Amino acid sequence: MDLPNHHVSPARSAAARPVETFTRLFGSLLLFVYHCFDRVVINGYLSGLSRPGQVVHFFQKVVGEPVIGKEVLSRRTNYQKSVESFASNHGIGLEWAEPKVRKEDYVRPALRRMERAGRHGVYFILKSMEQGQTFRSAVPRFATGDPNYRILARQRSRFTHSYFYIRDVMDLMFECAARWELFNDRRNPIQIVRIKDSTKRRPRPTVLTVTEYDAILALLKEPYRTMVIVAQCLGLRVSEIAALQWDDFDFEKNLLLVQRSFVSGHVDDVKTEYSRDYVPLHESLVEILLAWSKDALTTKVGWVFASALTNKPYHPTEIQNRHIRPAACCLVECPKCGAGVGVWCRQDQLTPNGKRLQVHEERRTLAGQYASIGWHTFRHTYRSWLDETGAPMKVRQELMRHAPIQTTMNVYGQAMASSKREANGKVVGMVLKPVRASA
Numbered sequence: 001m002d003l004p005n006h007h008v009s010p011a012r013s014a015a016a017r018p019v020e021t022f023t024r025l026f027g028s029l030l031l032f033v034y035h036c037f038d039r040v041v042i043n044g045y046l047s048g049l050s051r052p053g054q055v056v057h058f059f060q061k062v063v064g065e066p067v068i069g070k071e072v073l074s075r076r077t078n079y080q081k082s083v084e085s086f087a088s089n090h091g092i093g094l095e096w097a098e099p100k101v102r103k104e105d106y107v108r109p110a111l112r113r114m115e116r117a118g119r120h121g122v123y124f125i126l127k128s129m130e131q132g133q134t135f136r137s138a139v140p141r142f143a144t145g146d147p148n149y150r151i152l153a154r155q156r157s158r159f160t161h162s163y164f165y166i167r168d169v170m171d172l173m174f175e176c177a178a179r180w181e182l183f184n185d186r187r188n189p190i191q192i193v194r195i196k197d198s199t200k201r202r203p204r205p206t207v208l209t210v211t212e213y214d215a216i217l218a219l220l221k222e223p224y225r226t227m228v229i230v231a232q233c234l235g236l237r238v239s240e241i242a243a244l245q246w247d248d249f250d251f252e253k254n255l256l257l258v259q260r261s262f263v264s265g266h267v268d269d270v271k272t273e274y275s276r277d278y279v280p281l282h283e284s285l286v287e288i289l290l291a292w293s294k295d296a297l298t299t300k301v302g303w304v305f306a307s308a309l310t311n312k313p314y315h316p317t318e319i320q321n322r323h324i325r326p327a328a329c330c331l332v333e334c335p336k337c338g339a340g341v342g343v344w345c346r347q348d349q350l351t352p353n354g355k356r357l358q359v360h361e362e363r364r365t366l367a368g369q370y371a372s373i374g375w376h377t378f379r380h381t382y383r384s385w386l387d388e389t390g391a392p393m394k395v396r397q398e399l400m401r402h403a404p405i406q407t408t409m410n411v412y413g414q415a416m417a418s419s420k421r422e423a424n425g426k427v428v429g430m431v432l433k434p435v436r437a438s439a
């Protein structure tokens, strides 16, 4: 590394503004080169390309594709191939990640080898089949003015993710900077790097009040209504709700075993080993579930919420977009038609299919954050209401199923089971007030 001496001025102010100093010293050596648009680039720098409208613009105006159909979206770059040849050309390990093995531990020997050799660069690549965001394209059900018009919607699907483990040159430069006492911050330096326009904070998740939840629920019809009640009483992920089967319930012990998820049409084990766990069922919720079991569609597999069209679980995103969000928009009055809170818009004419209960665009705008709530809102709300119960952190963690499972039937386990039931009961009390009041 050849650094002109006059750049090194170990002034006192250097410690106060380490990044500025660092940039002044090494800025000319830093260069980002994009060989392809991978997700790091898209999510970090071109975040616009994660929005449907921008994707349409990109394909139509930049790539020159008038119709963004399935073929366009499923067209692949040679990214996977490039990764493979990159690995073999450089003698870098490329393997599927083993489940339940910490990735960092697995690749550490390769990092050590690189450190000993005093080299930098990619030292290992792990592949992993995971969920991520993709887009799907649909032809509108009813003809529009533009025959090329396609509805582009986000969806979650599973595809191969490549994780690059890199010992980069920044590492060497920071060591050097530390030696010159220009940089003595103990944090990981990347934490203090800001990239313009890429550090927008995620908005705080919307959490519903009891009144707001009630108003939304009142506008939903079955089976969405019962699905939302389950979501709010148990804080399950929607993929877990969609995958529920009657055999998962033990109505004698009032327990539910969460063990499956349904994602993009595929049944799978739940997200993490922690998520597979028993959750307590409040008796008011049991009543509701038993009542629902009489109306529910009977399927061979025993799905709790199956669509009559497919005999399979519903697609939760559709329910979210067509029912939950419009209902949430009704938390504000409609400035267009004057429909009050908790009342659907007065529509001059039915939507073409005569089914969709739409709200006026003006109301959607006015609804702000409520217009973009989703299934996860009920989980956030559950967590928030759970916090209000004052239950110990450990109990709340277990009910969210983030923490390791207590499988042992020791005294602690027993106490935990009853604490969990008690804390959950308080939340269910908020969700199902009418039932409690009439009980």
Ligand SMILES: [Zn+2]
Residues within 6 Å of the ligand: 334, 335, 336, 337, 338, 339, 344, 345, 346, 359, 360, 363
């Ligand atoms: Zn309206």
